Amino acid sequence: xxxxxxxxxxxxxxxxxxxxxxxxxxxxxxxxxxxxxxxxxxxxxxxxxxxxxxxxxxxxxxxxxxxxxxxxxxxxxxxxxxxxxxxxxxxxxxxxxxxxxxxxxxxxxxxxxxxxxxxxxxxxxxxxxxxxxxxxxxxxxxxxxxxxxxxxxxxxxxxxxxxxxxxxxxxxxxxxxxxxxxxxxxxxxxxxxxxxxxxxxxxxxxxxxxxxxxxxxxxxxxxxxxxxxxxxxxxxxxxxxxxxxxxxxxxxxxxxxxxxxxxxxxxxxxxxxxxxxxxxxxxxxxxxxxxxxxxxxxxxxxxxxxxxx
DNA sequence: CCCGGAACCTGAAGGC
DNA sequence: TGCCTTCAGGTTCCGG
Numbered sequence: 204x205x206x207x208x209x210x211x212x213x214x215x216x217x218x219x220x221x222x223x224x225x226x227x228x229x230x231x232x233x234x235x236x237x238x239x240x241x242x243x244x245x246x247x248x249x250x251x252x253x254x255x256x257x258x259x260x261x262x263x264x265x266x267x268x269x270x271x272x273x274x275x276x277x278x279x280x281x282x283x284x285x286x287x288x289x290x291x292x293x294x295x296x297x298x299x300x301x302x303x304x305x306x307x308x309x310x311x312x313x314x315x316x317x318x319x320x321x322x323x324x325x326x327x328x329x330x331x332x333x334x335x336x337x338x339x340x341x342x343x344x345x346x347x348x349x350x351x352x353x354x355x356x357x358x359x360x361x362x363x364x365x366x367x368x369x370x371x372x373x374x375x376x377x378x379x380x381x382x383x384x385x386x387x388x389x390x391x392x393x394x395x396x397x398x399x400x401x402x403x404x405x406x407x408x409x410x411x412x413x414x415x416x417x418x419x420x421x422x423x424x425x426x427x428x429x430x431x432x433x434x435x436x437x438x439x440x441x442x443x444x445x446x447x448x449x450x451x452x453x454x455x456x457x458x459x460x461x462x463x464x465x466x467x468x469x470x471x472x473x474x475x476x477x478x479x480x481x482x483x484x485x486x487x488x489x490x491x492x493x494x495x496x497x498x499x500x501x502x503x504x505x506x507x508x509x510x511x512x
Numbered sequence: 513c514c515c516g517g518a519a520c521c522t523g524a525a526g527g528c
Numbered sequence: 529t530g531c532c533t534t535c536a537g538g539t540t541c542c543g544g
Binding site: 301314333334335371372373374479 | 514515516517518520521522523524
Binding site: 245270275297298299301302334335337360390391392393436437438439440441442453459481484 | 535536537538539
């Protein structure tokens with residue numbers, strides 16, 4: 204897709220466009236080339252050029268249609284479009300639980316949300332049966348990703364950074380790992396896998412991890428994510444790659460989605476529980492819940508004795 | 513600011 | 529077979 208121009212945009216489900224309006228989305232996208240493809244956390248980022256005037260695609264169009272595509276509406280002249288448009292823009296996509304980006308799908312898949320047609324004949328289709336996935340078109344990426352925590356695979360995500368981010372947190376470590384503003388990009392199954400690898404109970408208070416456990420967790424996150432990327436993701440349910448292939452990371456999972464199966468470490472059955480409304484898999488024997496270190500004998504800040512009915 | 517729970521959605525799988 | 533319940537690769541809003 205790199206270097207190719209978007210010549211036509213079709214929106215089948217207005218709900219999939221978070222920003223701006225559907226009309227503006229189509230209008231602003233048409234005529235721009237895809238300059239780079241990057242990622243921040245779980246957000247996929249298409250950096251776009253300024254609108255290009257080209258003899259080969261004189262009728263660049265933007266189209267907002269629902270159900271069956273209608274005949275496209277031409278967007279003025281390209282000169283006008285360029286004059287009224289932002290110079291560069293970013294198309295951002297989030298797949299949420301069930302979204303997919305499909306390149307040149309063989310048959311028209313169900314649940315189509317947005318179709319981008321390129322000047323080389325390629326078609327990029329954004330699909331999502333569950334209607335959670337979203338797209339944005341923004342000048343500044345930070346308007347969407349600005350609050351995200353550090354990238355867990357970047358060099359500046361050190362054990363010390365993790366310790367700083369967990370300090371003082373009273374929520375379960377599982378919940379904190381899923382908080383994208385603490386660390387960006389860890390999903391439910393990778394949180395479970397990381398906690399198992401570090402032998403930490405999902406309900407352990409995040410701020411109570413010892414320095415040693417924090418270092419182990421840091422290493423575990425790195426290992427789990429690197430392995431999963433090497434396996435092209437996990438396709439337990441919906442996820443498929445742009446060519447329709449499935450990932451294989453779930454075959455290597457130790458606990459995630461393996462309730463009742465033997466723990467690979469101790470052979471006792473893996474349990475499932477719910478933490479913050481998310482299914483959570485762990486080994487109760489290998490991942491022990493420990494009381495807070497140091498604070499066990501401390502008195503509470505106030506003692507209300509017999510004062511209330 | 514931090515925390516927990518509900519809401520947003522719909523298809524697929526499992527139990528009866 | 530059919531109905532009902534549960535679950536799901538996530539984020540955001542609301543109330544405490």
